Amino acid sequence: MAEHQLVALAGVFVLGSLAQWIAWRLRLPSILLLLVFGFVAGPVTGLINPDELLGDLLFPVVSLSVAVILFEGSLSLQLVELREIGKVLGYLLTLGAGITWLLTTLAAYFVLGLEFHTSLLLGALLVVTGPTVIGPLLRQIRPIGRVGPIARWEGIVIDPVGAMLAVLVFEAEAAIQAARFDVATLDAASGLLGTVASGIFFGLLAGVVLEFVLTRHFVPDYLQSPVTLMFVFASFVASNLLKHESGLAAVTVMGVYLANRHAVPLRHILEFKENLTVVLVSSLFILLTARLDPMVMMDFGWRGLLFCLVMLLLVRPISVFFATLGSPLSWAERGFLAWLAPRGIVAAAVASVFAIRLGPEAGRGLVPATFLVIAVTVVVYGLTAFPLARRLGLAMADPQGVLIASAHAGARAMAHGLQEAGFPVLLVDTNHWNIQQARMEGLRTAPMNILSEQAVTDLDLGGIGRFLGMTSNDGVNSLAALRMADIFGRAEVYQLTPARKAEKQEEAAHHLRARFLFGPEVTYEVLDKKFAAGWRIKITKLTPEFDYAAFRAQYGDEALILFTCQNGQLTVRTSESKSVPAAGHKIIALVGPDGNSHA
Structure with missing residues (x-):
């Protein structure tokens, strides 16, 4: 038993790193090989059983890992960019997210045939895009103008938004089942405000204290990265204890704050977080994909393909159209944003967490549907985004x-x-x-x-x-x-x-x-x-x-x-x-x- 656990634990890191390496050599999106390796290691061969391997620690480990990934991504967000893209970004994160939630819910209910509550939860989860996928795509495309910063900001900031929406759905459903229809809406609104407030408070608190500690040289260089990780975990857990799932907002706020405080020495922190993020993303995809139930995936059949087509051809274009209506973006820029919404590790992780909460029956279909959308969007956008950007004049074959x-x-x-x-x-x-x-x-x-x-x-x-x-x-x-x-x-x-x-x-x-x-x-x-x-x-x-x-x-x-x-x-x-x-x-x-x- 111990030998099998040792092999499985080592296999997570070996397969994750191997998938990243092969993807780099073949110039493929790494997430595709991670999904394949995880599926083979889990449902196909049974080499890795995450529930047996980590037990009750699985989802706390997943949650903390996602917190680190979002913090690392938010360290790249410069507030000066918001002068030009702030209005469009705001509408994408509010109106666009709301439209995506509504349309995805309807598609999950009528196309996939999921229960309405599960559909509503899936709609909230698929509001998020994937910073770990969008980043490599933007590096390949190198789009001209405003669409690059908009896509990068949206890919990071939308993740805690999706997680908060999922919490609201979960809590509102509990109120409705208790026949408290009159207070369900009030509970949802107050829950949203509380989640946002908790995330902002603990994120800023951790950022300000860490800035003080680092700029006053209370921490030597070799301890800067571990101490920063300590603050990330502390702000994430403290915020979650006060308001569930607000921790993702807290670490995002903390990262943005530190990224825009130029007196803070970030060199050691960035190098450490970059390496750690690669390891975490690789391991999480292997673990979460290994938990998939292939029978549920097969049960979707043609409905799964149709659902993905609706997400690609209707949901994203409609949400971007209304979110950018009246904005200074050109039609080419709107068209490119409408064709760039790959899902990634945050959607997979949060879906897996909520599937456990719902139970095997109520949550059936939630995780497979999420992974299906992840796989299809990564393949489609990965193959077509660059040619589309060139056709729209937003990328050059020979940039000068x-x-x-x-x-x-x-x-x-x-x-x-x-x-x-x-x-x-x-x-x-x-x-x-x-x-x-x-x-x-x-x-x-x-x-x-x-x-x-x-x-x-x-x-x-x-x-x-x-x-x-x-x-x-x-x-x-x-x-x-x-x-x-x-x-x-x-x-x-x-x-x-x-x-x-x-x-x-x-x-x-x-x-x-x-x-x-x-x-x-x-x-x-x-x-x-x-x-x-x-x-x-x-x-x-x-x-x-x-x-x-x-x-x-x-x-x-x-x-x-x-x-x-x-x-x-x-x-x-x-x-x-x-x-x-x-x-x-x-x-x-x-x-x-x-x-x-x-x-």
Whole structure:
């Protein structure tokens, strides 16, 4: 017995990690392989029986894991984004969620044939989308404009909303069964307000106290992550004890608060939470899928497929249409949002918890229906979202924007030149002063460590097609280039020439597949000295009358060509660049303090 439990427990982690690895190699949504592996390990082979393995601890473990996942996701939410998307997001989280709840309930009742109470509960659960699924899709698509931030915010904030709605349904049903029809509505309204208030109070309390502890250096670096996890668990449990299922709101509020308090050192916390979240998501999907009853799935038959089609073709489009009515979003942006609502781990976890509460008969069909929607939405959206975004003009097959690792004065000057030439730029830096200066200058920024997992998962890369490693640390530039090659491809990843470019270092750089920027002698120190001496960025358009030879005659051989562009295509100059810019090209160059513009 003990040996079997040991094998099963190890199998959860082994299968979860293996599914993530294979999905990465095959460039498939990891959730698909996790569902397959969990189903094979559970109902098919019987290798893993979660109820026997963890017993009464199963759902407390699931609840705490979901809390960590939501907290980690909420750390990527910047309130500054709400200036542009706040109104639309508010309607999606209220009116859109209400319409989704109503229509899903009707579909579950009339199509799947579930009991009305179960249908009402399923409708509340399927209000949520999936941040663990939407994040990878957005990284693949890199949508332009407002739809990326809207989808990311909705995917995280809607999860506690769905959980709270499920609690309201559960409590209202108890009141109705007790023939208290006159107070059921009042109970539901007061329950909602109490849940929201409890989540906000404990989330802010935990965030403020943790901020005080970290900024006053009461906790050493190596304990920052465990102490933060302690606060996450404490706020989650305390809020749940006061108002059931309000803990998800509490950890979300806590994460958003900390993410927007720039004095809080988040580097250690983010790195720890990112790794922990991958493990938790993998393990939870294996455990929860292993509990599925295949007979119930088979009982749905054609009705299950029809239900999923209703969710895809009617419920989501209708809810987005009414939630965005009168908004500044274009029809293309509305169409893309209407076709992006994959469900993920939160829906699966909360459905499993409530199925236990309802009992085997009343809750029959709740979990299989949820997992069916998860599987279908992940497959359909995963295969079609990117082609649709390109068709709608919200994603480019060859994006020309630039991601720059650094926001120092030189990087900011280059960013201004690129923006003036018509190319989107995103600056990433951990230096608060650099980020603040860049924002004051009107540049788009992201305050994070370029080497963190957050830089891969949470950056809004809409319109971005290449990476420039321009920090003062050559090792960081090389490692960042290696990571970004998986996103942008080897040909569009660049770094500044290392300060000491010995032969072995050149081989290492080649192995990392990064290309040296601008010239063989252009290091961070060289650029920094030039900008400090008053060198400036100049944009010059070459014509038959003012060709490249005239450019050199005007600015001298010392002028450093950084980029050239023609017909909307940007070319980054490297140490290997040999071509001579011709008439029709725009040159973005670094020229001496006495240079004049011929734009």
